[in-house]
Amino acid sequence: xxxxxxxxxxAPRTGAPAGGHRADLGALLQGAARGDSAAFARLYDxxxxxxxxxxxxxxxxxxxxxxVTQEVYLEVWRQASRYDAARGSALxxxxxxxxxKAVDRVRSAEAASRRDVTYEQTHRTIEHDTTAEAAHASxxxxxxxxxxxxxxxxxxxxxxxxxxGGYTHTEVAALLDLPVGxxxxxxxxxxxxxxxxxxxxx
Amino acid sequence: xxxxxxxxxxDVHALSGAYAVDALDDAERARFEAxxxxxxxxxxxxxxxxxxxxxxxxxxxxAPPAAVRDGxxxxxxxxxxxxxxxxxxxxxxxxxxxxxxxxxxxAVVLLLGxxxxxxxxxxxxxxxxxxxxxxxxxxxxxxxxxxxxxxxxTATIVISRSEGRALIRTTGMAxxxxxxxYELWLQTPAGEMVPAGxxxxxxxxxxxxxxxxxxxxxxxxxxxxxxxxxxxxxDPIALFALDS
Numbered sequence: 001x002x003x004x005x006x007x008x009x010x011a012p013r014t015g016a017p018a019g020g021h022r023a024d025l026g027a028l029l030q031g032a033a034r035g036d037s038a039a040f041a042r043l044y045d046x047x048x049x050x051x052x053x054x055x056x057x058x059x060x061x062x063x064x065x066x067x068v069t070q071e072v073y074l075e076v077w078r079q080a081s082r083y084d085a086a087r088g089s090a091l092x093x094x095x096x097x098x099x100x101k102a103v104d105r106v107r108s109a110e111a112a113s114r115r116d117v118t119y120e121q122t123h124r125t126i127e128h129d130t131t132a133e134a135a136h137a138s139x140x141x142x143x144x145x146x147x148x149x150x151x152x153x154x155x156x157x158x159x160x161x162x163x164x165g166g167y168t169h170t171e172v173a174a175l176l177d178l179p180v181g182x183x184x185x186x187x188x189x190x191x192x193x194x195x196x197x198x199x200x201x202x
Numbered sequence: 203x204x205x206x207x208x209x210x211x212x213d214v215h216a217l218s219g220a221y222a223v224d225a226l227d228d229a230e231r232a233r234f235e236a237x238x239x240x241x242x243x244x245x246x247x248x249x250x251x252x253x254x255x256x257x258x259x260x261x262x263x264x265a266p267p268a269a270v271r272d273g274x275x276x277x278x279x280x281x282x283x284x285x286x287x288x289x290x291x292x293x294x295x296x297x298x299x300x301x302x303x304x305x306x307x308x309a310v311v312l313l314l315g316x317x318x319x320x321x322x323x324x325x326x327x328x329x330x331x332x333x334x335x336x337x338x339x340x341x342x343x344x345x346x347x348x349x350x351x352x353x354x355x356t357a358t359i360v361i362s363r364s365e366g367r368a369l370i371r372t373t374g375m376a377x378x379x380x381x382x383x384y385e386l387w388l389q390t391p392a393g394e395m396v397p398a399g400x401x402x403x404x405x406x407x408x409x410x411x412x413x414x415x416x417x418x419x420x421x422x423x424x425x426x427x428x429x430x431x432x433x434x435x436x437d438p439i440a441l442f443a444l445d446s
Contacts, residue, residue: 188219
């Protein structure tokens with residue numbers, strides 16, 4: 001593998017999902033790695049709605065989602081130098097950290113009643129959205145939904161339960177009445193198809 | 203390589219998708235990550251699938267309250283960003299894992315020799331009671347499992363089944379985040395994680411784990427709130443599989 005330390009980490013990868021303001025996330029991360037808190041604040045402002053949106057979707061409880069979002073950014077600050085542009089976009093790196101933290105949170109909260117918060121309560125937080133963000137959000141959400149629509153039903157359900165529900169592939173198999181071991185294959189097949197559909201392939 | 207799981211019908215490559223969406227349990231993840239360190243194809247696949255998964259996650263936008271921003275920006279003042287990972291360090295270190303194990307085991311023997319030679323001049327004639335750590339290191343069945351982290355720090359578990367104890371030795375470990383402790387866990391054959399003590403707040407330390415390690419199948423380290431937790435509240439930052 002090619003060590004990328006010299007590379008401008010923000011260079012958008014060809015085929016990466018478009019989104020103008022995202023192009024320099026890598027550069028902001030690089031600044032953060034050097035202790036530039038202003039760059040980090042800009043990174044936060046450019047991405048917080050997405051990070052928090054995912055945290056909220058997985059964790060569901062607004063207060064816990066806020067904690068997750070905060071943990072994510074503290075981790076991003078600490079780990080910024082470890083972002084490797086050769087392995088993916090800066091946004092994907094951020095979302096990967098977010099997802100992992102959110103899933104950790106729901107699994108550790110498992111014993112204490114899981115997701116006892118109603119959908120309505122959860123979505124109150126969305127009032128914070130500015131109109132432009134909300135419009136953008138629905139556009140993005142629409143893109144995601146159409147990409148998911150390309151998958152088979154089982155692939156889509158398995159990925160949705162795993163990614164947004166935070167369930168393990170074994171739990172997904174049980175939820176979907178699939179033989180044990182099948183869900184992981186469906187998740188993989190579905191992700192491969194998704195990757196090829198949205199053109200983030202490698 | 204030899205890392206393909208020996209369980210019949212268990213194709214480790216097929217876990218890449220579940221791994222990319224964090225849908226593996228802790229044990230599967232540990233196994234898959236060990237495999238990943240040796241399988242460039244899987245690494246490349248995981249990178250692509252993660253990109254796709256991450257993209258799924260960008261469909262929901264919800265601005266967090268301003269208090270979160272304030273918390274983050276004041277929080278980072280107390281956190282030092284990590285230095286860049288040594289180029290290719292993780293992969294190389296992990297690829298060398300088997301030789302490292304041998305080296306670690308040899309190092310244990312050497313340390314032991316050096317340690318005892320060192321200790322003797324100070325010991326008086328009365329038979330000296332060995333500390334728990336020394337007994338583990340001295341045990342005939344002492345066995346070492348070492349991990350090197352991306353920042354170059356290392357942690358080695360040395361276990362002696364006959365002593366029924368395990369110890370951890372660290373070098374260059376970053377201190378736990380403010381308000382947190384590193385908590386150690388012994389994994390039982392039933393897969394339960396039993397608390398085994400809090401790691402001292404020192405970058406280089408040797409610490410004997412609490413509890414009976416004679417049947418432990420693994421040792422985990424998690425980050426817990428100060429004072430530790432009765433059960434893990436987060437995924438391990440390191441998981442050491444112990445051969446029985």
